[in-house]
Amino acid sequence: MAIYLDSAATSFPKPPQVAARMCEYLTQVGATVNRSVYGPAQEAGLVTLTLRERLCRILGYGGRPTHAILTGGNTAALNMVLQGWLKPGDHCLVSAMEHNAVMRPLIRLAEQGVTFDRIPCDGDGRMDPDDILPLLKPNTRLLVLAHGSNVSGSVQDAEAVGKICREHGIPFLLDAAQTAGHCPVDFDRFGCSALTVPGHKGLLGPGGIGGLLLAPAFAKELDPLITGGTGSASHTEIQPDFLPDKFEAGTPNLPGIYGWEAALAYLEDVTVEAVRRHDLALMTRFLSGLDGVSGVRLAGPRDPAQRVGVFSLDFWGQDNALVGDRLEQEFGILTRCGLHCAPNAHKTLGTYPQGTVRFSFGWFTTEEDVDRALEAIERITRR
Ligand code: PMP
Numbered sequence: 001m002a003i004y005l006d007s008a009a010t011s012f013p014k015p016p017q018v019a020a021r022m023c024e025y026l027t028q029v030g031a032t033v034n035r036s037v038y039g040p041a042q043e044a045g046l047v048t049l050t051l052r053e054r055l056c057r058i059l060g061y062g063g064r065p066t067h068a069i070l071t072g073g074n075t076a077a078l079n080m081v082l083q084g085w086l087k088p089g090d091h092c093l094v095s096a097m098e099h100n101a102v103m104r105p106l107i108r109l110a111e112q113g114v115t116f117d118r119i120p121c122d123g124d125g126r127m128d129p130d131d132i133l134p135l136l137k138p139n140t141r142l143l144v145l146a147h148g149s150n151v152s153g154s155v156q157d158a159e160a161v162g163k164i165c166r167e168h169g170i171p172f173l174l175d176a177a178q179t180a181g182h183c184p185v186d187f188d189r190f191g192c193s194a195l196t197v198p199g200h201k202g203l204l205g206p207g208g209i210g211g212l213l214l215a216p217a218f219a220k221e222l223d224p225l226i227t228g229g230t231g232s233a234s235h236t237e238i239q240p241d242f243l244p245d246k247f248e249a250g251t252p253n254l255p256g257i258y259g260w261e262a263a264l265a266y267l268e269d270v271t272v273e274a275v276r277r278h279d280l281a282l283m284t285r286f287l288s289g290l291d292g293v294s295g296v297r298l299a300g301p302r303d304p305a306q307r308v309g310v311f312s313l314d315f316w317g318q319d320n321a322l323v324g325d326r327l328e329q330e331f332g333i334l335t336r337c338g339l340h341c342a343p344n345a346h347k348t349l350g351t352y353p354q355g356t357v358r359f360s361f362g363w364f365t366t367e368e369d370v371d372r373a374l375e376a377i378e379r380i381t382r383r
Contacts, residue, residue: 003333003369007362008150008178008310008340010200010207014263018205021262022255029258032251034231044254047261052244054264055211058203058272059176059195060186066243067219069212070252074177074198075101077212080247081173081194082106082144084223088113090141093132093170095156096121096348097149100341102175106144121348124301125152129160142171147185148178151345151356152300153310155179162191171218177201181267181363182308183276193218202275202362204267205260209253219243226250275363279309282361282370286311289374295381299349299356309361312340312351315381320357323380327357331376335359 004012031041033048052065061068071077082105086092092109094102096118106116117135121127132143143165148155158174165172171193176185181202187195195213199205214222227239228249240246267275283304290298299312315323324337338355339346346352359373 001332002328003331003372005359005361005365005369005373006334006336007201007365008153008358008360009336011181011202011204011362011364013364014204014206014259015266017262017266018259022206022259025255025258029254032254034245035251044257048252048254048257051257051261051264054261054268055197055213058185058264058267059180059197059211059213060184060188060190061195061213062188063216064243067214067216069214069244069247070257071196071210071212071247072253073200073208073210074175074196075210077196077210078102078144078173078175079105080212080225081196081222082109082142084225085142085171085221086114087141089139090114091137091139092116093119093135093140093143095119095127095145097125097127097151097154097156097342097345098144098146099150099175099177099345100343101177102144102146103344118344121154123348123350124306125149125154125299125345125349126301126306127156127161129157129164132161132164136168136170140168140170142173144173144175146175146177148176148182148308148310149300149342149345150178150310151312151340151342151351151358152349153178153307153312153360154300155183155307158190158192159186162189165193166191178308178310181272181275182279184272187213187215194222199256199260199263203260204263204363206256206263209256209260212247214243214247219246222247224249270363278363279361280304282365282367283307283309285367285370286359286361286374289370290377293374293378293381296377299351309365311359312349312356313359313377314351314354314356318380320355324357326380327376331372331379333373333376
């Protein structure tokens with residue numbers, strides 16, 4: 001059996017309830033939401049509402065579940081905010097560790113007159129929130145932060161960043177792709193204006209679905225990126241301005257909604273705190289095992305309290321892509337190598353252009369998996 005250490009890309013396996021509920025929806029329910037009023041359609045509507053409620057609880061959002069928008073994924077959610085909010089002449093701040101899901105939309109917006117600056121991060125990928133202040137401009141209209149890096153696993157102090165944003169009246173968009181379901185994410189405490197999550201990583205659901213949580217005042221000002229039929233206000237050709245309909249045009253991903261709702265029910269049962277304890281134990285084991293290994297550099301913090309279980313290793317004098325291949329062929333270990341859609345993160349960490357081999361852990365990763373990875377790393381570095 002292969003050892004799956006690519007949870008930062010997507011979680012695997014999923015709790016069995018996820019596939020079971022998706023199958024149940026496809027074979028026994030079939031109806032869409034917000035359009036028809038017969039029994040199965042109402043059932044689908046209730047499942048959708050329950051999903052929104054679970055998202056709010058898991059992500060520390062005390063507002064109304066109508067403001068938990070369901071999207072086509074994390075990238076879609078980020079685009080909805082970036083493209084719906086920033087206008088020519090606006091300035092945006094991002095950390096030096098952002099994923100291309102933020103940077104590519106921003107580069108396109110830059111062609112239309114949006115400007116941006118990167119807040120520097122140290123060699124471990126961490127940002128000092130005080131470094132935000134000198135970069136603020138009168139036209140700064142958004143700050144975007146990857147809560148956890150998909151390259152180094154470093155977790156930023158979102159609460160401190162949120163506080164600075166609040167003090168300066170700048171909306172704060174948090175990309176919680178790598179932290180949601182792995183460590184506490186608290187919309188209200190962090191002072192977010194918007195928060196995005198994918199369904200398929202630490203939140204244990206299927207691909208093709210994600211969430212966008214919006215503070216009410218921000219939601220009011222945010223333009224929808226996609227408009228169309230909502231099943232509501234059908235007398236008019238104007239997009240409704242109430243939520244979630246303002247941001248949810250088109251028939252939603254109902255199999256995904258059923259699967260994700262089941263995943264979040266499972267996660268609420270397990271609790272994110274228990275996942276965090278599990279991750280911390282695995283991280284501590286991996287880090288102490290790495291201490292005895294030379295010939296490899298860890299990019300990212302050594303303190304488990306400052307990170308999630310995403311470990312980028314640079315194998316000295318070796319081609320990291322070949323190392324990734326050997327890990328699978330010789331040891332049955334599945335990892336990801338390369339630049340992980342975040343070139344500037346690698347520049348910050350000193351691992352550009354060679355990239356790294358990324359080992360990432362999840363709820364179903366065991367201590368034995370970690371030990372097998374450590375043995376393989378030791379064998380590969382010995383050559
Ligand atoms: N941001 C971060 C920090 C990520 O790790 C990822 C996924 N690698 C994304 C954004 C994009 O998420 P998705 O591919 O699920 O849309």
